[in-house]
Amino acid sequence: MTALIWFRNDLRSHDNTALHHAARFAREQQVPLRALYIATPGQWHEHATSLRQQNLIFAALNALQGTLAERxxxxxxxxxxxxxxxPALLAKYADKHQLSAVFANREYLVNEMQRDDAVASRLSIPCHWHHDRLLLEPGTVLNGSDLPYKVFTPFAKAWKRTLGERDSTPLRRPRALAEAVPARSLKRFCEPADIxxxxxxxxxxxxxxxxxxxxQVQDYEKKRDFPAIEGTSxxxxxxxxxxxxxxxxxARLRSEAELADTKSGADVWLNELIWREFYQHVAFHFPRVVKGxxxxxxxxxxxxxNNDRDFQAWCEGKTGFPIVDAGMRQLRETGWMHNRLRMITASFLVKDLHIDWRRGEQYFMSQLIDGEFAANNGGWQWAASTGTDAAPYFRVFNPTTQGQRFDPEGHFIRTFVPELAALDKRQVHSPPKSADYPAPIVDHKQARELAIAMFKAVQPIR
Structure with a gap:
């Protein structure tokens, strides 16, 4: 008989709850432990998982295989x-290797939960699901009426109170279970991409x-909004x-910085971790957001x-708004975009071009190396005023003033929009007419007024 650790979005040996319990089970039962990862190219295509992220997964699996082989x-x-x-593939694998138990870490999105239910129904052996992906799993942070939070700030306060009652110490990497086994070359499941x-x-x-x-974290609050500065993690x-x-x-944040519920860099970065958890909880409790x-x-x-020409100009960074174009070109060229720019470019697509936020959401996922459905969906719905955000729908970013505020010298713009490299710090945000750079594809003031009217027309009667 053999035990199995099934890896998914948890490609590490340190602080892996399912691996910890699988190794303990194997040791107590004196059975071998195997590890498995199942790549799903068709699923990734359906969910617009970027090629860069697929390559990152492949590289991480190669490294993880070596670590496990040593143990x-x-x-x-x-x-x-x-x-x-x-389910059918795993059932066949279970028979081949005479599996006695499967261990895996839970995932909280609809398709993933349906997958695990189907696997548990198909297999005739115990499946042990563990909480690991979040510090606090969905269902543990509820309001006074035992209902999920719909707004971030009260969620964050309750999250911190609940976390204080939990042991959040990372788990150690399991010690060797047997003599080292050979590590094989893994067969590539995706086209190569630069990572x-x-x-x-x-x-x-x-x-x-x-x-x-x-x-860096001590300066995070001061530097995190400026894309020309390496101020994020x-x-x-x-x-x-x-x-x-x-x-x-x-754990690392606590060991290196003082957390005092203030606006220090460490506390602001902790809030970013809580935002990540919040959107996972929202996706779990309100599955309609997972369904589009x-x-x-x-x-x-x-x-x-939904003007296709405007959408393509946005994707290619050719809108005539320098900070928007710089952000979109950074995304296309690197697979990553600074968070402030994600807000600016998303607001521009929805509030200036009046294009459905779901098109932008999918495009981001198709490009981002760090794409996670819940965080990406939550961010887009925040920008589009369709989500959990408590701010009113008439918040509309002015792309020009956003550029002036967060890239005041124009360094970031010049890096990704080289057509504007010769302009001074004033002109770079509002370029003169040029054959090399497009004119603005929309009048921001008029677009803002139309966006507000669009949202006002669908507001519920109170």
Whole structure:
């Protein structure tokens, strides 16, 4: 008989709850432990998972296989087209290797939960599901009426109170279970893409986390909104595929900085981790957002413009608004975009071009190396005023003033929009007419007024 650890978005050996319990089970039962990852190219295509993120997963699996091999854990990589194909594939694998139990960490989105239910029904052996992806799993942070929160600030306060009652100490990496086993070359399941500059194994991710908490987090509140400055952690990609756990992030933050519920850099970065958890809870409790619907049902009645030419100009960074174009070109060229620019570019698509936020949401996922459905969906619905945000629908970012405020010298714009490199810091935000750079494709003032009218028309009667 053999035990199995089934890896999903948790590609690490440190602080992995399912791996911890699987190793303990194997040791107590004196059975071998195997590890498995199932790639799902068809599912990734359906969900617009970026090629860069697929390559990051592949690189992380190669590193993880070596780590597990040293501990006597054989690793297998299988390919199923979609989640629907996994139960039969896993049943066949279980028979082949005489599995006695399966261990895996829970995921909280609709398709993932349906997949796991189908697997548990198909297999004739115990499936042990563990909470690991979040510091506080859905259902543990509820309001006084035992209902899920719909607004971030009260959620964050309750989250912090609840966390204080929990042991959030990271788990140690399991010690060797047997003599080392050979590590094999994994068969590639995706076309190659450039992922240079991103941590591709857990040791590199932990090193980046440690460096950020030791050297940068104290200035995070002051620098995080300026894309020309390296002021953010850039740990989103590692968190998305599970090279890092949120417990590890919290533990390192606590060891290097003082958390005092203030506006210090450390507390502001902690809030970013809580935002990530909040959107996962929202997706779990309100599954309509996973199915392509707005969190605020009345906004489903908005009549979007959906001009394909405008959408393509936005995707290519050719809107005539420099900060928008710089952000979109950064995304296309690197697979990553600064968070302030994600807000600016998303607001522009919805509030200036009046294009359905779902088109932008999908495009971001198709490009981002750090794409996570819940965070991406939550961010887009926040920008589109269709989500959980408490701010009113008439908040509309002015792309020109946003550029002047957050890239005052124009350094970031010049980096990604080289046509404007010769302009001074004033002109770079409002370029003169040029054959090299497009004129603005929309009048912001008029577009803002129309956006407000579109949203006002669907507001519920109170």
């Amino acid at each position: 006597g854990i054989a690793f297998d990589l299988l390919v199923a087209d979609t989640f629907r194909d996994i 240079s500059g991103w941590p591709t194994d857990e040791e590199a991710a932990l090193k980046q986390l440690r460096r950020f908490c030791q050297e 850039r740990l989103g990609a590692a968190l998305a595929i599970g090279l890092l756990s949120p417990r590890q992030c919290l 619907y707005a969190f605020k049902p009345e906004t489903e009645n908005i009549r979007w413009n």
